[in-house]
Amino acid sequence: MRISTKPYGPIEVEERQLIHFPVGLFGFESLHDYALLDALQSGFYWLQSIEDEQIAFILLNPYDLRSDYVLDVSDDDLEAIGYENEEDILAFAIVTIPEDESRISANLQGPVIVNRVRRLGKQAISLNPQWQIKHYILDELAKAGSR
Template identity: 45%
Template sequence: MKIKTKFFGEIEVGEEKIINFPSGIIGFEDLKRFVLIDHPGSDVIKWLQSVDDPVISLPVADPTAFYSDYVPQISKDDLETIKVKNIEDAVVLCVITVPADIQKATINLKAPVILNPTRRLADQMIAENPEYRVKHPLPLAQKQEGRCAGC
């Protein structure tokens, strides 16, 4: 199927690549279908693109690329909503916020996106870890040509 995107134009996406969010994403509860798009030139950054609204595309990343000890504590009841028994069986992504000053970029460690890769089900869940914040500083190794290294 073809989907329109704000940043990548019209792209072809196989039905098997669609990730269903039965509850939507915080702030976008009406949007239920997304796909992951690789950020050009980065192995870390991806875009969570709405299938139904071309304007909605959120930068996400595997948080362990920045915080190697990141292990969100998610309740078993929450995990069950996407048919996952253990967090180790899921793909964990966190939404990145990039303001005009890239050195002030943050990553949302408090509300990770938890994805069941087998069933293509996902939800944004709240980590019970008290040390994780919604706007956790994103450690940028260095700034290269006005872009973050790895972005």
């Protein structure tokens, strides 16, 4: 399938890269279909809306940011994406890059969960209050390096 993307322009994507979000993402509830793309920067991904080429999110694997991260979302959220096996579930954090790039952050409180077999996704809310909307990536990496 050929899609238009914000980061790369028109590209071909494989069916396995397509993810349907039945209720959209927070703030983007009207957009339901996305493609998961590798970013040029290792460890990051693009979640590109198929319906609006101007909408794309940068994602990272929360376990790469915090080795102690535990995905803790409601059973309803897991059921919404057809959860059957833990190994079928991928978790991502949405990255925000502000004008001051040193304050780049990841949202660990609102993980994007994906059933890679059924290609269904949902943005959930973490049940663990330890995870915040803004985990500053450079601060987290500095902490991890000092451990």
